[in-house]
Amino acid sequence: MSSLELRGLRKHFGPVEIISGVELKIAEGELVVFVGPSGCGKSTLLRLIAGLETVSAGEVLIGGRDVTKVDPAKRGVAMVFQSYALFPHMTVRQNMGFGMRVNRVPKAEAAVKIEQAAALLQLTPLLERKPAQLSGGQRQRVAIGRALVRQPDVFLFDEPLSNLDAELRVQMRTELLALHARLGATMIYVTHDQIEAMTLADRIVVLRAGRVEQIGAPLELYDDPDNLFVAGFLGSPRMNFLPAEVQPDGRLRPDGMSVDLPSPVDGLEPGCRVVVGCRPENVELTDTGAIQASIKSVEQLGNATFVHADCGAGLAVAAELRQRWSLSGQTTLRFNLPIAQTQVFDADTGLRIRK
Amino acid sequence: MPPVLRKAVLYLCLVAAAIIFVLPLWWAILSSFRPNDAIFRDLFPFTPRALWPEPFTLDAYVAIFERGFGAIIANTLLVAALTTALGLVVNALAGFAFALFDFPGKSTVLGIVVVSFMLPFEAIAMPLYTVVSQLGWIDHVAALVVPSVANGLAVFLFYQFFQQVPKDYSEAARLEGAGWLRILWSVYVPLSLPTCISAGLMLFIFQWEAFLWPLLAMPAQQFKVIQVGMAAFQDQYTTAWNQLFGAAVITALIPMLLLIPLQRYYVQGLAGSGIKG
Known part of the structure; x- marks a missing residue:
């Protein structure tokens, strides 16, 4: 295992810049997740690290060695593809041993490595099967096994669970975490699924349009986002955003409402435009609440209830309740946004105001 | 009714x-x-x-083989087998290059390749004769084999198939340390067996049916191939009809014996390429 560093990494496809100067340091043994919406450049960034795309500018360092122009096979990385990329005409054993055959590793040594990896991933009974005879989860494990036998410095995972059903994804997530704990290997994992990111990562890198929006531990990003994008991207339902104006007394008046909310930050300039953010689980439903909204829908999940409401002027608010809740003819509700759990963002730049 | x-x-x-x-x-x-x-x-x-x-x-079959038709069949099998073997290598390599690499002028060159298989052979027979003659290959087996090795339709078949193979395979193999030739041989060729069989049969049959070019390129007639050999059963004054029919039966039978067991792959390969056979 090795550390990894990206210095000013850029990638252009013609005139279009896909990756815009990414700076990142990943420590040895860390599991870092790249997360972001489709087209944000997370897979391209992974392919730049793997060497499957050429870098337009900047450097990739693995274990302190500059590998920017090094052949993919000589970078010390192994990649698990979204499609698994298992060779369909080869058995599990041949797939796992392909790299060792290419690199002329002695047969006995290769056989031992394959057996060890297969035992670790519970693939031993499947070694003579072909990929078409395996389930999705088993194929995924073979793809991981193929990476494992290479004993790489860095493992790269490109949305490896996206083709699996929900139940299998949860199981594979647990297995991946156990594998990481056992190997202590440096891993980079790409996903658009925030739950995967939150559950797997030591640190999350949130990307948007080829730029790093924020890097940090999962709960750090969830509780303390740097900007509106990160605040909105992590969490489901997403954080509630109420555009507001700072009043002369420093309180915040959401658009289209006649109530003022206390501000969690001091020193805001009166008249300044802000966005008030509050996560659904922090919305406090109470009959004496300052804000009134009309109920649009109620989602009962069993362990939680989501209430979606409209505060007027097109402002939608979601609230999460831990207890069961039924409409029983009710069409409106009242709620408060607790000051300690609200965040304020600059309406123009989208940046968090932390004064 | x-x-x-x-x-x-x-x-x-x-x-x-x-x-x-x-x-x-x-x-x-x-x-x-x-x-x-x-x-x-x-x-x-x-x-x-x-x-x-x-x-x-x-009697007709006895006479055919007494006239040396066995050697003619062997000659044709040699020429067709050499063309097929070399052709599979050359055309698969070309198809692989067109499918996987981007290079300046790629679409133009591919266009020329596609057009080349639409040209009637008669149109290039004389220029080809000049080239082969300059190389000193007249009356040499190379004159029959080499010009038939590169085949536009076979290149196009391979290109079409290789283009449909997900790039993840080649990228996974690259990460494992495989070079391009290894990727072609170990990953793409095993996946394209129907295409290989289609292209191989096509090259074989083109060569098996060749008449004009062997007639031009082998004027000494020391090394005859099957279509030229068949023509010898008919001369200016007499025709050995029963021998001619016997030779025709043998000529049809050999490719049929090859084609029938591989027909499934042949049709699959041509259908997969989007080209009607």
Whole structure:
């Protein structure tokens, strides 16, 4: 295992810049997740690290060695593809041993490595099967096994669970975490699924349009986002955003409402435009609440209830309740946004105001 | 008309149509088992005996092989096998390059390759003769094999197939340390067996059916191939019809023996390429 560093990494496809100067340091043994919406450049960034795309500018360092122009096979990385990329005409054993055959590793040594990896991933009974005879989860494990036998410095995972059903994804997530704990290997994992990111990562890198929006531990990003994008991207339902104006007394008046909310930050300039953010689980439903909204829908999940409401002027608010809740003819509700759990963002730049 | 009767009439029509198509072939086969002077005997006027090999004799086949037709078959098999083997390597490499690499002028070169298989051979026969002659290959086996190795249709077949193979395979193999030739050999070729068989059969049959070029390129006629050899059964004054039919039967039989067991792959390969055979 090795550390990894990206210095000013850029990638252009013609005139279009896909990756815009990414700076990142990943420590040895860390599991870092790249997360972001489709087209944000997370897979391209992974392919730049793997060497499957050429870098337009900047450097990739693995274990302190500059590998920017090094052949993919000589970078010390192994990649698990979204499609698994298992060779369909080869058995599990041949797939796992392909790299060792290419690199002329002695047969006995290769056989031992394959057996060890297969035992670790519970693939031993499947070694003579072909990929078409395996389930999705088993194929995924073979793809991981193929990476494992290479004993790489860095493992790269490109949305490896996206083709699996929900139940299998949860199981594979647990297995991946156990594998990481056992190997202590440096891993980079790409996903658009925030739950995967939150559950797997030591640190999350949130990307948007080829730029790093924020890097940090999962709960750090969830509780303390740097900007509106990160605040909105992590969490489901997403954080509630109420555009507001700072009043002369420093309180915040959401658009289209006649109530003022206390501000969690001091020193805001009166008249300044802000966005008030509050996560659904922090919305406090109470009959004496300052804000009134009309109920649009109620989602009962069993362990939680989501209430979606409209505060007027097109402002939608979601609230999460831990207890069961039924409409029983009710069409409106009242709620408060607790000051300690609200965040304020600059309406123009989208940046968090932390004064 | 009752349904049973309608079906009977339909089948009768189909059988009649089948007989019309099969009859010439059948007549050619049975003519090869008759003496030369008995071939047209029952045709004018026609009697049903024309459809039966009577009197039956194998004289035509004995005579064919006494005239050295065995060596001609061996020559053609050699030329066709060499062309097929070399052609598979060259055309697969070209198709792989077109499918996986981007290079300046790629679409133009690919366009020329596609057009090349639409050109009639007669259009390039004379320029090709000049080139082969300059190389000193006239009357040499190389003159028959080398110009037929690169085949636009075979390149296009491979290109079409390789383009559909997910790039993840080649990228996974690259990460494992495989070079491009290794990727072609270990990953792409095993996946493209139907295409390889289609292209191989096509190259074989092109060469098997070649007449004009072997006639031009081998003027000394020391090394004859099958179509040229067949023409020798007919001269200015006489035609050994039974031997000619015998040679035709053998000429048709050999590619059929190859084609029938591989037909499934052949059709699959051509259908997969989006080209009708």
